[in-house]
Amino acid sequence: MKGNRKALETKRKNIRPPYRVWEEDGKVILELEMPGVKKDDLEIRIENNELEIIGKRPVSETKGEYLVKERREGDFYRVFTLDNTIDQEKIEAELANGVLTLQLALKESEKPKLIKVKTA
């Protein structure tokens, strides 16, 4: 067990950024806290109805001895599943003060599909 843990420590860990999500004016707004991430180090992908957010954090350049170390090291990573109500073509992203805001537009109300039940 201890041996395994050591092996993991050498790799760069993924941090799940905390987020909040709400609906407003026909949009779903997603806010994620990713301190230390620059615009160029951010990657947002949509594939197979999955929204993938990767925020690379630069390795600390400050040299010296750590007297206190509470901040976690690693890159931010979080995946969300998008359902059919979201228009994947209309997604806007903004990064400010270490907070990423995504605006996901809702599709014009999609009609639920009817499934006919056959009787024997």
Place this chain on the structure above:
Amino acid sequence: MDLVRWSRDVIDPFAELDRIQEEINKIFDFPRLSEREGLFDRSFSPAIDIIESSDNYTVICDLPGVDPKDLELSVEGDVLTIKGEKKYEKKEKDAKYFRNELWEGSFQRTLSLPVGVDTEKVDATLKDGVLTIVLPKKEEAKPKQIAIKSN
């Protein structure tokens, strides 16, 4: 029930209790909670790093979503205080939250500075939601190389 070979060492109820206590402690060993807690700390007070180099001390603090004007930094004697408020825009009343993992409100952290910090030359920058405070050491506190003379 399993069949276990009997051995004299197994029957030590106190050792077993110690083991259980250790297991339980492990469960609650939450890495985000620091052992050094200040009076004004909350469980979600911002995480900090303090790094010492030969010339200065660097304090790094994660403050996503904090506006520089809502941040107050002060040095009084040998106590450094990071005080501020994190407030997200007020949303419409009918806005429906699906999930909220973020906290908002005021926070404060106080750090006692080691001897030999030049409090006149403290430099602080807030960039991409990360606050970096550089506290230079006074000349007399810096390590010195002493030349050895030889005849």
